[in-house]
Amino acid sequence: MIYLQLFWAYLKIGIFGFGGGYAMLSMIQFEIVDHYQWMSLEEFTDMVALSQMTPGPFSINIATFTGYTVGGFWGSLLASFSLVLPALILFMIVLKFLFKNKENYIIKTTLSSMKPVIAGLIFVAALQMMNANNFTDFGLHQNNISVIICIVSFIAVFFAKINPILLILASGLVGYFVY
Amino acid sequence: MKTVFQLFLTFFNIGAFTLGGGYAMLDMVEKAVVDKRHWIGKDEFWDMITIVQMLPGVFAVNTALYTGYKIKGIRGAIAACLGAIIPSIVIILLIAILFVDYQDNPVVERIFRGIRPCVVALILSPAIKMLINAKVNWKTAIFPIATVCLIYFFRVSPVYIIIATIIGSVAFAFYSQNRLNKSKS
Numbered sequence: 001m002i003y004l005q006l007f008w009a010y011l012k013i014g015i016f017g018f019g020g021g022y023a024m025l026s027m028i029q030f031e032i033v034d035h036y037q038w039m040s041l042e043e044f045t046d047m048v049a050l051s052q053m054t055p056g057p058f059s060i061n062i063a064t065f066t067g068y069t070v071g072g073f074w075g076s077l078l079a080s081f082s083l084v085l086p087a088l089i090l091f092m093i094v095l096k097f098l099f100k101n102k103e104n105y106i107i108k109t110t111l112s113s114m115k116p117v118i119a120g121l122i123f124v125a126a127l128q129m130m131n132a133n134n135f136t137d138f139g140l141h142q143n144n145i146s147v148i149i150c151i152v153s154f155i156a157v158f159f160a161k162i163n164p165i166l167l168i169l170a171s172g173l174v175g176y177f178v179y
Numbered sequence: 180m181k182t183v184f185q186l187f188l189t190f191f192n193i194g195a196f197t198l199g200g201g202y203a204m205l206d207m208v209e210k211a212v213v214d215k216r217h218w219i220g221k222d223e224f225w226d227m228i229t230i231v232q233m234l235p236g237v238f239a240v241n242t243a244l245y246t247g248y249k250i251k252g253i254r255g256a257i258a259a260c261l262g263a264i265i266p267s268i269v270i271i272l273l274i275a276i277l278f279v280d281y282q283d284n285p286v287v288e289r290i291f292r293g294i295r296p297c298v299v300a301l302i303l304s305p306a307i308k309m310l311i312n313a314k315v316n317w318k319t320a321i322f323p324i325a326t327v328c329l330i331y332f333f334r335v336s337p338v339y340i341i342i343a344t345i346i347g348s349v350a351f352a353f354y355s356q357n358r359l360n361k362s363k364s
Contacts, residue, residue, distance in 0.1 A: 016341040018235045022305045026330065027337045034334065043282075045295045050274055052301065056194045056267025057204075057239035064268050068275040076275065080268055084260065087236035091244050091256070105359075109352035110345070111233050115313030117344045120326025122306035126299055127331055134295040146296040153300035158308075164301050165198060168294055175293015176286065 002071050003078055005036060010063055010082035015090075017083075018111075019118035021058035026125040028062060038070045042133045053165050059083065136179075145178050182251050183258045189216070190243045190262030195270075204239050208246065218250045239263055 009031040017024040025048070033044050044066070051061035060080050067079025132138065135146040149171050156162040189211045197204040205228065212218050219227075227249065231241045240260055247259030281287045315323060329335040 012338050014236050016235060016338050017237070018341060019309070020238055022302060023309075025302065030330070030337050035336075042291075042295065045298050046278070046282075046291050048302075049291070049294045049298045050278065051271065052298070053198075054267070054270050054274060055196055055198050056270065057237050057263070059237050060240070060264050060267045061271045064271040065275050065278075068272060069279065073272070076268065076272055080264060083237060084240050084264065087234065087241055087244060088256075088260070090234065090236075091241070091248070092253070095245075095248065105356055106349070106352045107233065109355060110348040112313075113348040113351055114344050115309065116315050116319050116322035117326050117340065119306055119309035119313050119315065120323030121330075121337055121340070122302065122309055123323060123327050124330045124337070126302040126306055127327065129295070129299045129302065134299065136292060146292070149293060150296035150300045153297040154303055157301055158304040167297055167301065171293045171297035172290040173293070175290050179289040179292045 003075065006067060006071055006075055006079050007082045009036065010067075010079045011086060013059075013063075014083045014086035017059070018114060019121065022125065023118045023121045024059050025062070026121045026128075028059070028066065029125055029128060032066050032070075036070075038066070040133070041129065041131060043069075045129055045134055049168055053168055145174070149174060183254050185216070186247050186251060186255050187258040187262040190247075190259045191266060192262075194239070194263045195266035204242070208242060212246055212250075219246070223249075 013024055013027045013031065017027060029041075029044060032038050033041050047062060047065045047069075051058055051065055054061055060083065063079040063083045064076045068076035071078065135150070137143055137146055153167050153171060156167055157164055193204055193207045193211065197207055209221075209224060213221050213224050224246075227245050228242065231238065231245050234241050240263055243259035243263040244256045247255035247257070249255075251258070310323065313319075326340055329340060330337055
């Protein structure tokens with residue numbers, strides 16, 4: 001049963017995952033954490049961090065990781081296979097059409113008008129991770145180090161374009177010494 | 180057969196050594212496929228990327244599929260795709276096995292308490308970049324706001340939102356094409 005659910009969850013994500021890995025993240029979170037409740041949000045956040053630090057496509061990493069915790073070795077293979085399957089099928093069907101019509105006005109306009117929604121999807125993923133379990137020391141009379149880490153990391157990655165892996169390592173170091 | 184194996188190896192290398200996902204990988208793919216192996220021309224490669232970017236699913240996998248297909252048909256596509264994902268799956272599996280064992284270790288827990296707020300920032304950043312890229316103005320701001328509210332407050336599945344968005348966007352595309360044609364004639 002769990003295998004069927006894993007298959008279905010990642011198949012949907014593979015079909016409707018427009019806009020890249022981060023947009024897919026909100027879908028994965030919705031299925032794995034909210035809908036099937038296979039793991040807590042902190043666990044999921046940890047997996048996102050580890051998936052960002054390992055080489056290879058981010059969404060394959062997170063699918064394999066969550067698949068493993070949910071259904072062991074076969075669960076991990078099934079999750080990444082289901083994520084890739086729609087692309088394989090779609091690609092055989094639409095390949096010729098797409099290559100012939102790459103300047104197609106309808107396709108271009110459709111995809112560019114989806115962008116604002118995709119931005120919203122990525123925002124939700126971040127917003128849902130801003131909970132009390134990920135920001136343990138948030139509060140008026142607390143030291144709010146988690147908030148400081150978040151703000152500094154944001155400035156570092158968005159403005160200073162510092163490598164995300166370095167930021168994850170640095171934050172881990174701060175966590176080790178502070179908590 | 181030799182080319183099929185080379186395709187597998189090329190994407191295996193890329194999958195094993197690129198950090199930062201899809202777009203970080205593009206540079207390496209171009210170097211391997213265009214500069215080193217001369218499988219396809221530069222222009223053809225970037226044309227292909229424009230198409231692949233539009234498709235749903237994993238960008239790196241789609242790139243592998245299309246490059247493989249262009250060079251060696253279905254067999255090439257599958258070889259490239261497997262090459263791109265196998266290193267990821269192996270590495271993550273090893274990490275996952277360790278993670279399950281050490282998750283509750285107090286030192287690991289402290290490290291992750293520091294990492295979690297950083298992850299939030301790392302996702303906020305592409306969200307804002309996408310907002311800028313989508314050229315969201317006061318009128319179109321309703322779309323990301325509605326998306327956030329529907330998922331966050333009303334627990335609507337993102338899949339339904341994407342389906343609705345596709346329908347709406349296709350309708351809008353046809354409408355604006357009609358208007359364009361009318362204004363021309």
